[in-house]
Amino acid sequence: MGLLDWLFGRKGGGRRRPRGLAEPEVPDILDEDDALDASAYPLTAEFRVRSRDYNRLRTPWRQMTMNNAQEWEAAKDTMFEEFFRRYAFYRTLQGQMAPRWNNKVWQSVRARLPMERR
Amino acid sequence: MFGFFRRRDPVAIRRDYYRTAPLWLPPRPSQRQFRFAIEQGERTIFLKIRDRVKDDATLRRWLVRYAPLHAYFTTSTWLDPQNLGPRKLRGPGYRKAYNVYLTSELYFDIDLPGQFRQARREAAGVVSHLGNRWGFRDLGIVYSGSKGFHIHVRDFDLKRFGEVPLDPQEREAAAQEAKRKIVEDVLNQGFAIDVDTSLDTRRIIRLPGTIHGATGNLCEFVPMEHLGRFRPHRLYRARSAS
Numbered sequence: 250m251g252l253l254d255w256l257f258g259r260k261g262g263g264r265r266r267p268r269g270l271a272e273p274e275v276p277d278i279l280d281e282d283d284a285l286d287a288s289a290y291p292l293t294a295e296f297r298v299r300s301r302d303y304n305r306l307r308t309p310w311r312q313m314t315m316n317n318a319q320e321w322e323a324a325k326d327t328m329f330e331e332f333f334r335r336y337a338f339y340r341t342l343q344g345q346m347a348p349r350w351n352n353k354v355w356q357s358v359r360a361r362l363p364m365e366r367r
Numbered sequence: 368m369f370g371f372f373r374r375r376d377p378v379a380i381r382r383d384y385y386r387t388a389p390l391w392l393p394p395r396p397s398q399r400q401f402r403f404a405i406e407q408g409e410r411t412i413f414l415k416i417r418d419r420v421k422d423d424a425t426l427r428r429w430l431v432r433y434a435p436l437h438a439y440f441t442t443s444t445w446l447d448p449q450n451l452g453p454r455k456l457r458g459p460g461y462r463k464a465y466n467v468y469l470t471s472e473l474y475f476d477i478d479l480p481g482q483f484r485q486a487r488r489e490a491a492g493v494v495s496h497l498g499n500r501w502g503f504r505d506l507g508i509v510y511s512g513s514k515g516f517h518i519h520v521r522d523f524d525l526k527r528f529g530e531v532p533l534d535p536q537e538r539e540a541a542a543q544e545a546k547r548k549i550v551e552d553v554l555n556q557g558f559a560i561d562v563d564t565s566l567d568t569r570r571i572i573r574l575p576g577t578i579h580g581a582t583g584n585l586c587e588f589v590p591m592e593h594l595g596r597f598r599p600h601r602l603y604r605a606r607s608a609s
Contacts, residue, residue, distance in 0.1 A: 302478075303563060339562050342540035347547045349562045351554045357479055 398444035403435035436580030439571035443471035473523035476564035478515035512579025512586035
């Protein structure tokens with residue numbers, strides 16, 4: 250923080266965001282280990298799965314209601330399956346489809362796929 | 368007086384390092400775009416280097432100026448790399464020099480979080496397979512500075528796969544198609560590669576010889592014979608590695 254920022258108290262203490270950069274939406278990220286505890290149910294919210302490595306790889310938001318931990322696990326499996334179906338293939342410029350993951354890679358990717366909630 | 372107790376600023380460490388560090392440049396560096404990730408307040412922003420990086424001295428000047436968190440280069444070469452734009456052009460044809468694709472090497476990214484030893488084995492396996500099955504000889508293994516390894520296949524040559532199209536867009540597509548065959552084969556062998564890194568012709572990859580700012584580790588070439596006992600070189604301990 251510079252002297253002027255300190256004197257006049259610019260919010261956040263840092264430099265201004267450059268023009269043209271939009272404030273990103275920051276959803277809650279729910280990790281694999283971050284299971285909802287029982288007191289959270291019943292829960293209705295919108296969820297999606299997004300790749301940690303590639304922001305463009307993500308499912309649409311889905312409204313879901315869970316009444317217990319089993320339903321939460323089932324909902325996660327459904328979302329992971331949807332993610333896999335959408336992005337299992339890489340489309341080349343010539344329109345060919347190349348597999349994006351083999352089983353080993355998919356297991357590694359799946360283990361790190363964050364669920365987001367809003 | 369209290370300097371002893373103070374943690375040194377990672378930006379200062381990186382800047383000092385780049386003043387004298389041995390630097391590495393990819394083939395035909397002036398036809399590539401270099402991009403830095405720099406910290407701006409609490410954000411990380413990407414910066415295109417608006418300069419033809421033709422030699423070590425030019426690269427060093429930019430590295431010392433920005434002491435970036437991350438430094439990357441494009442895996443393909445371009446007629447006007449500093450202005451490389453989106454693939455879909457507004458306007459007819461590809462009249463704009465910035466979208467004229469020239470050449471590329473082939474790159475692999477092996478990333479197995481939490482399995483460093485396995486990642487080392489995968490890297491050795493991929494290099495061995497590329498040599499035996501595809502006849503590549505000019506290969507480099509690079510420790511990424513974080514969780515895995517990159518493989519640079521410098522003797523990937525589109526001419527081996529047929530006639531090279533004169534049209535830049537067709538050439539870009541043909542290069543991707545040639546890579547697809549190799550990448551599918553490597554994936555089918557069960558190796559843990561990131562297909563997007565290999566197939567995306569507009570991809571950037573971490574520049575060997577630079578510091579991975581989130582870990583404080585050096586991104587560096589690892590000779591095949593040293594891969595089995597390789598340990599990362601850490602310049603500073605990062606607060607939170609990612």
